[in-house]
Amino acid sequence: MTDPAPLLSIPEAEAPANGGAAWFQGRDGARLRAALFHPDGPPRGSAVLSPGRTEPIEKYFEVVRELQARGFVVLVHDWRGHGLSVRMTSDPMKPVSSLQHQPSPASIGFRSSLRSLP
Numbered sequence: 001m002t003d004p005a006p007l008l009s010i011p012e013a014e015a016p017a018n019g020g021a022a023w024f025q026g027r028d029g030a031r032l033r034a035a036l037f038h039p040d041g042p043p044r045g046s047a048v049l050s051p052g053r054t055e056p057i058e059k060y061f062e063v064v065r066e067l068q069a070r071g072f073v074v075l076v077h078d079w080r081g082h083g084l085s086v087r088m089t090s091d092p093m094k095p096v097s098s099l100q101h102q103p104s105p106a107s108i109g110f111r112s113s114l115r116s117l118p
Contacts, residue, residue, distance in 0.1 A: 004020065007020065018038040019037030019038060021034065026080065033077065035057050037064050037074045043071060043072070049074060051076065053054030057076050
Protein backbone atom coordinates (compact mmCIF):
# COMPACT_ATOMS: atom_id res chain seq x y z
CA MET A 1 0.00 0.00 0.00
CA THR A 2 1.20 3.50 -0.63
CA ASP A 3 -0.17 6.87 0.48
CA PRO A 4 -2.04 7.20 3.81
CA ALA A 5 -5.85 7.22 3.54
CA PRO A 6 -8.44 8.24 6.14
CA LEU A 7 -10.42 5.96 8.38
CA LEU A 8 -13.65 7.49 9.61
CA SER A 9 -14.45 7.11 13.30
CA ILE A 10 -17.28 8.05 15.61
CA PRO A 11 -17.24 7.69 19.42
CA GLU A 12 -19.37 4.54 19.20
CA ALA A 13 -17.12 2.97 16.53
CA GLU A 14 -13.53 4.14 16.70
CA ALA A 15 -10.90 2.81 14.33
CA PRO A 16 -9.02 -0.20 15.72
CA ALA A 17 -5.53 0.33 17.13
CA ASN A 18 -2.31 -0.90 15.54
CA GLY A 19 -3.20 -0.13 11.97
CA GLY A 20 -4.24 2.32 9.34
CA ALA A 21 -5.51 2.77 5.83
CA ALA A 22 -3.72 3.57 2.60
CA TRP A 23 -4.53 4.33 -0.99
CA PHE A 24 -3.27 1.93 -3.62
CA GLN A 25 -3.53 1.84 -7.36
CA GLY A 26 -5.67 -0.76 -9.10
CA ARG A 27 -4.51 -2.40 -12.31
CA ASP A 28 -6.25 0.25 -14.39
CA GLY A 29 -4.96 3.13 -12.26
CA ALA A 30 -8.08 3.51 -10.10
CA ARG A 31 -7.48 4.88 -6.58
CA LEU A 32 -8.65 2.27 -4.08
CA ARG A 33 -8.52 2.09 -0.28
CA ALA A 34 -7.40 -0.72 2.02
CA ALA A 35 -6.52 -0.95 5.70
CA LEU A 36 -4.11 -3.21 7.56
CA PHE A 37 -4.36 -3.90 11.30
CA HIS A 38 -1.93 -5.85 13.50
CA PRO A 39 -2.60 -7.70 16.77
CA ASP A 40 -0.94 -6.63 20.03
CA GLY A 41 1.26 -9.72 20.20
CA PRO A 42 2.88 -12.03 17.68
CA PRO A 43 0.54 -12.81 14.78
CA ARG A 44 -0.84 -16.32 14.47
CA GLY A 45 -2.17 -15.80 10.95
CA SER A 46 -4.00 -13.41 8.66
CA ALA A 47 -7.56 -12.61 7.67
CA VAL A 48 -8.65 -10.74 4.55
CA LEU A 49 -12.07 -9.11 4.78
CA SER A 50 -13.79 -8.30 1.49
CA PRO A 51 -16.92 -6.37 2.52
CA GLY A 52 -20.21 -6.85 0.77
CA ARG A 53 -21.90 -4.46 -1.57
CA THR A 54 -22.18 -0.92 -0.13
CA GLU A 55 -20.21 -1.83 3.01
CA PRO A 56 -17.09 0.26 3.71
CA ILE A 57 -14.07 -0.72 5.81
CA GLU A 58 -15.52 1.15 8.80
CA LYS A 59 -18.49 -1.22 9.06
CA TYR A 60 -16.05 -3.99 10.02
CA PHE A 61 -14.19 -2.26 12.88
CA GLU A 62 -15.78 -4.58 15.46
CA VAL A 63 -14.84 -7.67 13.45
CA VAL A 64 -11.30 -6.34 13.00
CA ARG A 65 -10.92 -5.86 16.78
CA GLU A 66 -12.21 -9.39 17.45
CA LEU A 67 -9.74 -10.87 14.97
CA GLN A 68 -6.88 -8.79 16.41
CA ALA A 69 -7.76 -10.07 19.91
CA ARG A 70 -7.40 -13.62 18.54
CA GLY A 71 -3.94 -12.79 17.18
CA PHE A 72 -4.69 -12.16 13.52
CA VAL A 73 -3.35 -9.53 11.15
CA VAL A 74 -6.37 -8.15 9.27
CA LEU A 75 -6.46 -6.67 5.76
CA VAL A 76 -9.78 -5.11 4.76
CA HIS A 77 -10.54 -3.15 1.60
CA ASP A 78 -13.18 -1.03 -0.09
CA TRP A 79 -14.29 -2.46 -3.41
CA ARG A 80 -14.20 -0.10 -6.35
CA GLY A 81 -17.21 2.20 -6.15
CA HIS A 82 -17.73 1.55 -2.43
CA GLY A 83 -16.50 3.26 0.72
CA LEU A 84 -13.87 5.82 -0.23
CA SER A 85 -12.56 3.97 -3.29
CA VAL A 86 -13.01 5.63 -6.67
CA ARG A 87 -16.51 5.56 -8.18
CA MET A 88 -17.18 4.27 -11.67
CA THR A 89 -20.20 6.50 -12.14
CA SER A 90 -20.71 10.24 -11.94
CA ASP A 91 -23.33 9.72 -9.22
CA PRO A 92 -21.57 8.69 -5.96
CA MET A 93 -24.83 7.29 -4.57
CA LYS A 94 -25.41 4.96 -7.52
CA PRO A 95 -24.05 1.45 -6.94
CA VAL A 96 -22.01 -0.50 -9.45
CA SER A 97 -24.41 -2.32 -11.76
CA SER A 98 -22.06 -5.09 -12.83
CA LEU A 99 -19.53 -7.30 -11.08
CA GLN A 100 -17.34 -7.35 -14.18
CA HIS A 101 -15.47 -4.36 -12.72
CA GLN A 102 -14.91 -6.07 -9.36
CA PRO A 103 -11.73 -8.16 -9.66
CA SER A 104 -10.47 -10.33 -6.84
CA PRO A 105 -8.54 -8.68 -3.99
CA ALA A 106 -5.38 -10.44 -5.18
CA SER A 107 -5.58 -8.77 -8.58
CA ILE A 108 -6.51 -5.18 -7.73
CA GLY A 109 -3.16 -3.78 -6.74
CA PHE A 110 -2.28 -4.97 -3.27
CA ARG A 111 -0.53 -8.22 -4.08
CA SER A 112 2.55 -7.03 -2.20
CA SER A 113 0.45 -6.52 0.94
CA LEU A 114 -1.01 -10.00 0.61
CA ARG A 115 2.47 -11.50 0.19
CA SER A 116 3.67 -9.82 3.39
CA LEU A 117 0.88 -11.27 5.55
CA PRO A 118 1.79 -14.03 8.01
